[in-house]
Amino acid sequence: MGSLRKANSDQVGGAAGVAGVADEARAPAARIVTEVPGPRSRELFAREQRCIAPGTQGFALLSGLVMDHGEGATLTDIDGNRYIDFIAGINVASLGHAHPRWVEAMSRQLRRLSVGSFTSENRVRLTELIAERAPGDLDRVQFFSGGAEAVEAAIRLAKAVTHKYEVVGFWGGFHGKTGGVLGVLGSPFKHGLGPLMPGLYLTPYPDCYRCPFKMTWPGCDFHCLEFAREMIRTETTNAIAAVVVEPIQGTAGNVVPPPGALRRIAELARELGALLIADEMITGFGRSGAWFGVEHDGVVPDVMTIGKGLAAGFPLSAVVTRDELARTPPWSNPSGSSSSYGGNPLGAAAARITIETIRDEELVENSRRVGAAMLERFREFERRFACVGAVDGKGLLIRVELVRDQAKRERLDKKTCEGIFLRAMRRGLLTMAYASGFRVNPPLVLDMATAMEGMDILEATLAEADAEL
């Protein structure tokens, strides 16, 4: 349901341009049969709330839903309500839910071997698959379990290679919540969590919609990156080991930098004698309509960190780098860069089948095509609805700025955004509209008809919100 595997569903919307015309013959992907949340969800959710610590993901809390199962780009709750999923576990469910190839490969592996760091056939093939697809000469891979762990490992590698110790990140950047990367988290999220690790610096990201310098691209000629140069000269001890950057910023709101920005950032890293770490946790493996986000700007970083969609739900992340860098001790010493779970037989099976499926089902191409159609609908929303301030995106990574005032770019308040989220949910669509930096990132298997059905729900919801504003 709702994925490329569904026969013929891909024709709708494609044939009708992107008008979102529903196919008469097609059963809707969304199906609401109770009030939402339904009685069983309400009961189980309330029970969990008695023991689970506060702080689980905001949209899950806001929804109050208890999920039962998923299929393709849809999720079904315990009361039998089916939702189109535009969240994908925040970019994790690249193959959607319960993809048969993934389920089959994982079931087979579970019966054979789950634990240990011995070489496995799957891991051999997996490292080859990553090396074949990674940009330029990046052909050495080390595995970890989570995103923050991989970025920390990349920073350790940069320190080992450069014998320097400072790191530059960007406003809006997100690389995880552990100690070594909290300081390169470019938002107030870290308030109250100090002191931070010393030697971490932040500088404005090329976010042209919300330029802190109130300048306009291309006339600004990347003033923000010139500012970075000055900031580094003035504030650091001139010992920059790494510049860490998301090719498109996810957590900040799917912020796409203008063309050339990443090349300028790569130049800056080179000038500083620092490694460029491209954090592709979100942008990697087809999400942005290319295998990797750096490809949009033709940049080959020194190190790439990958995770999330890489294994379609199994917690696996990795550092990918060049042979010459990977050989640097102490990173390269036996056990120097490994971890307990990274690259275990289950993780290797999950990532291998995920990459093979992305390749075989042409999901990078699908991301580009369906994403372009969705973006066109969003552009129409931008023209029609005053609460849509700006839209942008690449592939199935789309930015929607919800605003109170288009001219002033004033952010829509949290309460109104949460109302949009809840209304869409009650119509059968799960989105990240609960924040003014509304991120749209559905599973890569999303077919055109389901995408357009989701956009129709969003259109009705935004029209309602707009009228009330």
Ligand SMILES: Cc1ncc(COP(=O)(O)O)c(C=O)c1O
């Ligand atoms: C770009 C990026 N890097 C790193 C991370 C951290 O990943 P994890 O939550 O698996 O530690 C995230 C998580 O959202 C991310 O978006």
